[in-house]
Amino acid sequence: MVRMQDVAEHANVSIATVSFVVNGTKRVSDKTRRRVESAMSELGFTRNVVARALASKRSRIIALLFPQLDLRFNAASMDFVHGASTAAAERDHHLVVWPVANDPTALRGYLDGGLVDGVLAMEVQLEDPRVPTLEETKTPFVLIGRTADPSGLAWADIDFEKTVRENLDHLAALGHERIALVLEPQHVLGESAYAPPVRVEAAYRDWCADRGFDAIVAPCRRDPASGTELAAALLAEHPDLTAVAIMNDEAAPGLLRGIRASGRTIPGDVSVLGVGMASKVAAFCEPPLVHSSPPGYELGHAAAIALIELLDDPDVEPIRTLLPCRFGEGDSVGPARPFDSARTIGTSMP
Missing domain, CATH: 3.40.50.2300 (Response regulator)
Structure with a gap:
């Protein structure tokens, strides 16, 4: 078993210096610390976590x-x-x-x-x-x-406010004016609202107000089936919708399936953008989602x-x-297509 004495001799320092490095009880120079840690690594010295905690009064x-x-x-x-x-x-x-x-x-x-x-x-x-x-x-x-x-x-x-503005500006630059926001429920963790969807909704409503657009907010449970159901209801109530921004990773695959089942194409008829969505999740969607990935x-x-x-x-x-x-690339966003009521009645494509 390698002892502190062995480490001290190998690093050519005192036992006290080794103890300071091991237990964090006193600051030593970076150069000395590196020498001691190198000696510990070369000799295979294992720190005693319990002893270290007792010495420093911190568990680390x-x-x-x-x-x-x-x-x-x-x-x-x-x-x-x-x-x-x-x-x-x-x-x-x-x-x-x-x-x-x-x-x-x-x-x-x-x-x-x-x-x-x-x-x-x-x-x-x-x-x-x-x-x-x-x-x-x-x-x-x-x-x-x-x-x-x-x-x-x-x-x-x-920074949800900046993220939402940048995402919606991207859609608006492609001609989208009828953009819905799909969120997870705000009270998923208890009585007090979960902060991210509240901030995203507020930023979305401010953005819509600044541009004179209608705000269309749709809460959705966190599962694919709920996403599919929501897509049908959303498009039935707002058939002229051209884009959806969704902040609900679990519901996103179902939302895409529901949009296609309505007879619409993605992104031809409806563009979909994932807000605050991990790139791995966006890549698994069909089509892969244009998205904004959290840092x-x-x-x-x-x-x-x-x-x-x-x-x-x-x-x-x-x-x-x-x-x-x-911002992350994908295949789910394209230019807004002028609304054609005939295209809202199409063959179901699940």
């Missing part, structure tokens, strides 16, 4: 709160987790995922165990009940998302780094980062 573990893993752990979510996990490893920390509901009682039960140094909270509600609990327990935290009033909080979020990795990475810096220095300036989605 951060938790990612992710409610409803069974319903929402999709490709876009994985990008956030990957970014946070990578950042934690870069800063010599470990990331654990806690599938705890947005419920303060359940969260307090997790926090009482004293396992983690700090928390990253995903799936943020406008009035998120976890925030008061984290503040009351004096748990350092960073939100991946924003509450209705995020002032005073540390957060990293998607999940970047936001997860930034939030985790910010949390670790907050743990190192409680007085550090809180992070407040907004990043828009990235």
Whole structure:
């Protein structure tokens, strides 16, 4: 078994210096740290996590709160987790995922165990009940998302307002004026509204008002069958619709199927654009969707780094980062076709 003494001799430093590096109890120069870590790697030295936690009074573990893993752990979510996990490893920390509901009682039960140094909270509600609990327990935290009033909080979020404007401007440049917005329900996580669909709807309505367009908002449950049903109802009520922007990954394949079943073509008759949709999800659709992909990795990475810096220095300036989605290519968007009532009655094409 390799000892600290062995590492110290190999790196030509004192045992105390090795202890500082291993336990994080005192800052050492980057050059010395690299020499010690190189010696540890070459000798196969394994850190004693428990001893390190006792010495530093920190577990060097951060938790990612992710409610409803069974319903929402999709490709876009994985990008956030990957970014946070990578950042934690870069800063010599470990990331654990806690599938705890947005419920303060359940969260307090997790926090009482004293396992983690700090928390990253995903799936943020406008009035998120976890925030008061984290503040009351004096748990350092960073939100991946924003509450209705995020002032005073540390957060990293998607710039939904800019994303929506850019997506809708793209459709308008192709001549689309009758554009519907399909969203997941706002109350998917509890009584308080889930922040992303609220912000996307508000940005969409503002955009429509600025251009004098009618706002057509259609909530949809998160499953393909609901997407198919919605497409039929939407096109029956608005037969002159030429484009749909959808922020509901699970319903998107069904929506496309429902549009085709109405006798319409994509993008010939109806263009479809995925808002905040992971590129992997967009690629699996038929046709592949033009989409805006969330900067999940970047936001997860930034939030985790910010949390670790907050743990190192409680007085550090809180992070407040907004990043828009990235535009992704696909085959589902084309120029608007002039409305022809005869084309709304066609052969069903499931």
